[in-house]
Amino acid sequence: MITISLCIIVKNEENVIGNCLDSVKGVVDEINIVDTGSTDKTLDIVKKYTNRIYNFKWIDDFSAARNYSFDKATKDYILWLDADDVLLDEDIEKLKNLKATLNTDIDCVTFLYNYAQDSEGNPALIFRRERLVKRESKFPWVGFIHEYIGGDKKHIINADIVVTHKRIHGDSDRNLNIYKKKLKEGVKFSNRDIYYYGKELYYHGIYDEAIETFNSLLSEPIWIEEKIDIICKLSDCYGVKGNKEKAINILLSAFEIAPPRAEVIYRLGQNYEMLGRYYEAIYWYESIKNAKMPEDKAGFIYEELWSWKPFIQLCVCYNRIGDIDSAYIYHEKAKNLQPKNEYVIQNSKFFESIGYTKK
Known part of the structure; x- marks a missing residue:
C-alpha cells in the first residue's frame, strides 16, 4: 500500500479549511500546510490536524508556494488540494481503494474536479486535474497563476474520484492584478498565461481587451479544449458588444476542430433566440441531445448545458x-x-x- 502526503497552501481560510481536512484526515498519512500570510484563525484550526505547518512569503506566484509545499512531503505520493476542496464519503472510499491497489509504476493520477454546483447540488462545471503524483519524481509546478504540474509523466491513469469544490470566496481582482503586475514587469507570458489572462479580462467585463487577447491565440498551437473555450468566450464577448454575426460565426468555427459540444451548440441557440429567430434557436437547442460529451472530461464540461438549461x-x-x-x-x-x-x-x-x- 502506498503512503500519501497531503499538501495545501492557505491564506485566511478559517471558514473552509476544517471541512477540507476533516474529509481526508482518515486516508492521508501526512498533512503539510504552507501558510502564505493568514491573519485569521486558519492556523489555529490547522494545528488540530497537524504540526507540519510552514510559512512562505507570498510573492504573487502560486507555483512557488506549491513547490515549497511539495518539498515538505515525505511519503510515496503527494495529494494536493485547495482549502475549499473536500472529498465526499464515496470518493474517500474510492481513494482508499486506490491507495491499497495503486501500481507504484504510476507517475500521476488524475481526479475529476467538481468545481461548481447548481441549485440542486449537481455538478455544473467539471473537469480533470492531476491530483496524485509520485514524490520521488519531483514533478514541478509551473505558472504563477492557474498553475499546473509539469514534468514528463510517462504513466498516468484517470481515476473516477471526484474532488468537490466548496467555494465560499466571492469574485476577486487578485488574479487580474497579478497578471497586470507581471505584464508591467515585462514577464514573458506563455500561451497558457495569455489564455488565462484573457479569461480574467472576460470575467471582469473588459471585453475589448479580452477579444484582442483571445484572438491572438486562435492561430497558436494550443490545447483543443482551451481553443474551444476561447471560441465560446469570444462569442460571449461579441454578443455583449452587439455583434451577433461574429458571435455566431466564431461558434461555427468550433465544428472544424472538434465534434459538436453542448457548450458551443447552446450558445448558437442563445444567439438565434436573441435575434428572434426561434425556429433556428429550437434547432440548435434540440441538437444538444445528439452531441456526445467527451468521455475523459479533459476540458471544461458545463454539465447544465448538457441537461436542463436547453429545456428551459x-x-x-x-x-x-x-x-x-x-x-x-x-x-x-x-x-x-x-x-x-x-x-x-x-x-x-x-x-x-x-x-x-x-x-
Missing part, C-alpha cells in the same frame, strides 16, 4: 412560436431535473396563469 430555453422558444404544448413538454423536462430553479418556478406560474393543463 426550448420552453421559451416554443411558446414564442405559439406551440404551447411543446413548450409545456420541455418545461416538465426541466422541472424534473431542477424543481427549485427560479426560471422553472416562473414558468410553472406562467402555465398556471393561462390555465394550461397537461394533455
Whole structure:
C-alpha cells in the first residue's frame, strides 16, 4: 500500500479549511500546510490536524508556494488540494481503494474536479486535474497563476474520484492584478498565461481587451479544449458588444476542430433566440441531445448545458412560436431535473396563469 502526503497552501481560510481536512484526515498519512500570510484563525484550526505547518512569503506566484509545499512531503505520493476542496464519503472510499491497489509504476493520477454546483447540488462545471503524483519524481509546478504540474509523466491513469469544490470566496481582482503586475514587469507570458489572462479580462467585463487577447491565440498551437473555450468566450464577448454575426460565426468555427459540444451548440441557440429567430434557436437547442460529451472530461464540461438549461430555453422558444404544448413538454423536462430553479418556478406560474393543463 502506498503512503500519501497531503499538501495545501492557505491564506485566511478559517471558514473552509476544517471541512477540507476533516474529509481526508482518515486516508492521508501526512498533512503539510504552507501558510502564505493568514491573519485569521486558519492556523489555529490547522494545528488540530497537524504540526507540519510552514510559512512562505507570498510573492504573487502560486507555483512557488506549491513547490515549497511539495518539498515538505515525505511519503510515496503527494495529494494536493485547495482549502475549499473536500472529498465526499464515496470518493474517500474510492481513494482508499486506490491507495491499497495503486501500481507504484504510476507517475500521476488524475481526479475529476467538481468545481461548481447548481441549485440542486449537481455538478455544473467539471473537469480533470492531476491530483496524485509520485514524490520521488519531483514533478514541478509551473505558472504563477492557474498553475499546473509539469514534468514528463510517462504513466498516468484517470481515476473516477471526484474532488468537490466548496467555494465560499466571492469574485476577486487578485488574479487580474497579478497578471497586470507581471505584464508591467515585462514577464514573458506563455500561451497558457495569455489564455488565462484573457479569461480574467472576460470575467471582469473588459471585453475589448479580452477579444484582442483571445484572438491572438486562435492561430497558436494550443490545447483543443482551451481553443474551444476561447471560441465560446469570444462569442460571449461579441454578443455583449452587439455583434451577433461574429458571435455566431466564431461558434461555427468550433465544428472544424472538434465534434459538436453542448457548450458551443447552446450558445448558437442563445444567439438565434436573441435575434428572434426561434425556429433556428429550437434547432440548435434540440441538437444538444445528439452531441456526445467527451468521455475523459479533459476540458471544461458545463454539465447544465448538457441537461436542463436547453429545456428551459426550448420552453421559451416554443411558446414564442405559439406551440404551447411543446413548450409545456420541455418545461416538465426541466422541472424534473431542477424543481427549485427560479426560471422553472416562473414558468410553472406562467402555465398556471393561462390555465394550461397537461394533455
